[in-house]
Amino acid sequence: MQDLVIAPSILAADFARLGEEVADVLHAGADWVHFDVMDNHYVPNLSFGPVVCQALRGHGITAPIDVHLMVRPVDRLIPDFAAAGATLISFHPEASDHIDRSLQLIRDQGCQTGLVFNPATPLDCLRYVIDKVDLVLLMSVNPGFGGQKFIPATLEKLREARALIDAHHRPVRLEVDGGVGPDNIADVVAAGADTVVAGSAIFGQPDYAAVITEMRRRAGA
Ligand code: DX5
Ligand code: ZN
Numbered sequence: 001m002q003d004l005v006i007a008p009s010i011l012a013a014d015f016a017r018l019g020e021e022v023a024d025v026l027h028a029g030a031d032w033v034h035f036d037v038m039d040n041h042y043v044p045n046l047s048f049g050p051v052v053c054q055a056l057r058g059h060g061i062t063a064p065i066d067v068h069l070m071v072r073p074v075d076r077l078i079p080d081f082a083a084a085g086a087t088l089i090s091f092h093p094e095a096s097d098h099i100d101r102s103l104q105l106i107r108d109q110g111c112q113t114g115l116v117f118n119p120a121t122p123l124d125c126l127r128y129v130i131d132k133v134d135l136v137l138l139m140s141v142n143p144g145f146g147g148q149k150f151i152p153a154t155l156e157k158l159r160e161a162r163a164l165i166d167a168h169h170r171p172v173r174l175e176v177d178g179g180v181g182p183d184n185i186a187d188v189v190a191a192g193a194d195t196v197v198a199g200s201a202i203f204g205q206p207d208y209a210a211v212i213t214e215m216r217r218r219a220g221a
Pocket of ligand 2: 009034035036068177197
């Protein structure tokens with residue numbers, strides 16, 4: 001397995017102190033910043049856009065920023081996020097008119113690519129574009145809100161995605177997002193995840209370092 005990456009979702013952070021919150025969680029041992037972009041169209045909620053990403057870079061955040069686009073259409077925002085300092089840009093295939101084109105656009109802008117699959121969305125399109133994908137993100141809740149309960153069928157889907165990725169012999173990361181924390185991190189890692197998003201499980205606790213250390217311990221990483 002590639003090294004375990006822990007990517008706190010800043011959707012659960014205190015927005016009034018976002019720069020400090022991000023610095024604190026990275027100092028506490030997090031690897032990436034998971035940046036949930038919601039448009040009140042593809043998902044029934046509204047969060048933040050490229051200016052906030054740019055503000056974090058301006059605040060001295062140098063860690064990878066993992067932008068999870070829950071927006072429709074997709075393409076218009078890609079150059080803006082690349083210019084704002086995104087490292088990875090992931091999108092939901094059903095939100096793009098031309099999946100291959102959106103992936104290419106992300107690469108052309110110098111970012112790494114990700115495809116996101118909702119709990120009931122099959123992985124079908126993945127095999128046709130896997131050479132253009134750096135990260136596969138499996139949603140373990142329906143997108144739109146933090147603090148939801150992990151959907152157990154995700155474990156079987158993680159195993160399926162892991163087999164697909166391993167057959168491809170390229171370092172594609174497998175990320176899981178939604179309802180993950182110390183209690184189930186061992187299960188998602190055993191099923192093949194190497195990158196774990198956690199929002200409320202981390203930001204909902206007073207001691208970020210204690211949760212992150214506990215997550216790594218339980219994951220056996
Ligand atoms: C849901 C988002 C997730 C979410 C994770 O649409 O993509 O990243 O904020 O939050 P928790 O860990 O609280 O489920
Ligand atoms: Zn997310």
